[in-house]
Amino acid sequence: MFSTETIAALAVGVALAVLIPVIAVIMFKKKNPDSWLPSVFIGASTFIVFALILEQILHTVMIPILKDNIIIYSVYGALAAGVFEETGRFVAYKTLMKKHYTTKNAVLMGLGHGGIEAIIALGVTLAMLLVLAVMSNSIGIDKVLEMTASGNPGTAEALKNPLETQLEGLTEYNFVSCALGVYERIVAMILHTCMSVFVYKAVTQKGKIWLYPTAILLHALFDFPAALYQTNVITSISVIYIIMTVFTAIIAGAAVLMAKKMPDNGEKQR
Numbered sequence: 022m023f024s025t026e027t028i029a030a031l032a033v034g035v036a037l038a039v040l041i042p043v044i045a046v047i048m049f050k051k052k053n054p055d056s057w058l059p060s061v062f063i064g065a066s067t068f069i070v071f072a073l074i075l076e077q078i079l080h081t082v083m084i085p086i087l088k089d090n091i092i093i094y095s096v097y098g099a100l101a102a103g104v105f106e107e108t109g110r111f112v113a114y115k116t117l118m119k120k121h122y123t124t125k126n127a128v129l130m131g132l133g134h135g136g137i138e139a140i141i142a143l144g145v146t147l148a149m150l151l152v153l154a155v156m157s158n159s160i161g162i163d164k165v166l167e168m169t170a171s172g173n174p175g176t177a178e179a180l181k182n183p184l185e186t187q188l189e190g191l192t193e194y195n196f197v198s199c200a201l202g203v204y205e206r207i208v209a210m211i212l213h214t215c216m217s218v219f220v221y222k223a224v225t226q227k228g229k230i231w232l233y234p235t236a237i238l239l240h241a242l243f244d245f246p247a248a249l250y251q252t253n254v255i256t257s258i259s260v261i262y263i264i265m266t267v268f269t270a271i272i273a274g275a276a277v278l279m280a281k282k283m284p285d286n287g288e289k290q291r
Contacts, residue, residue, distance in 0.1 A: 023154040027194050031151040034199040038144030038206060042136025045210070049128060056125040063117050064110075064133025064217065071109030073141070076101055095248035096241075103240035106213075110134070110220040111233055122225050124218060124280045131217030135210030143206050150191055157188060201258075205265070212243055212269050215276035226283050243268055 046061050079101060087094045110130070118126065156165050162185065216236045223232035246264045249255045 023158055023192060026196065027192060028151065028154055028158075030194055030196045030199040031147050031154060033196070034147040034202055035144050035151060037199075037203045038139050038147065041203070041207065042132065042139050042210065046129065046132050046136065049125075049132065053125045056123070056129055057118075057121045058129065060118065060121065060126040060129035061133035061136070063113050064130035064135075064213075065137035067109040067113045067130075068106065068134045068137050071105045071112075072102070072138070076105040079105075091252045091254060095245060095252055095254070098248045099241040099244040100237075102244050103237040106134070107216060107220055107233065107236045107240055110217055110236075111224065114221060114224040122221070123285050124221065127217045127221035128214055130221075131214030132210065134217065135206075135213030138213070139206035139210060143202055147202075150194075153188070154191060162188065201262070205262070208265055208269050211273055212240075215269075215272045216240055218276045218280055222279055222283050225285070229283070239272060243272075 050056060050058060083097060083101075084094070087097050113130070114122075118130065153165065156168075165184070216239065219232050219236040219239070223230050223236070226232075243265065246255060246261050250258065250261050255261060
């Protein structure tokens with residue numbers, strides 16, 4: 022049985038994962054009415070196409086090859102995220118956003134990119150776990166297994182241990198877990214917004230194309246500690262959050278300075 026706190030924390034997590042990106046976009050648009058709202062959806066689409074589709078195709082080939090070498094595997098994972106997501110932004114600026122070059126639109130694009138990631142990575146995941154927890158409380162784990170396996174005994178048996186392990190870990194989910202997950206997504210949204218500005222300046226400022234590979238490298242550096250945590254090289258989640266926060270704060274400062282020193286009326290990159 023799952024506690025009321027676990028159920029409530031999961032529900033709150035789902036709500037915040039959706040509401041925070043939406044509220045961020047609404048507030049920014051309200052403050053900047055001249056910004057181009059479709060930038061949000063272009064950013065979201067860029068994430069889906071380049072990170073959830075194209076990057077995953079490469080992973081199916083590379084992960085089985087690299088999984089036994091923890092460091093190389095971690096480096097690959099971080100670099101792949103940087104290359105695909107920043108290249109996605111670059112392509113979007115060169116095509117769909119070509120007639121809408123402003124820093125404000127770049128920010129909206131970043132909010133769309135980071136926002137849809139928050140909704141999918143946190144919101145959808147927690148929503149699935151919430152349904153699983155509620156169903157387990159209502160009809161029992163065995164019945165959930167039977168429904169999941171569509172009545173196939175062999176499939177049910179194969180799913181039993183993974184599902185029980187997942188549910189066992191889920192019993193420890195609480196409001197602290199919810200807060201940490203939401204905080205991580207907020208920081209990631211800020212980073213995506215900054216990277217969107219970096220790549221925008223690479224595209225629109227003459228002689229600043231080097232900002233594109235810089236964005237790839239910075240994105241990879243942001244993801245690398247998390248990759249090391251997933252492979253148990255780093256075992257403290259607190260260390261990950263500290264690194265992530267400090268790194269993003271520095272990048273945010275750099276993005277603000279860049280926006281001020283490279284105005285939108287700068288000569289466009291050919």
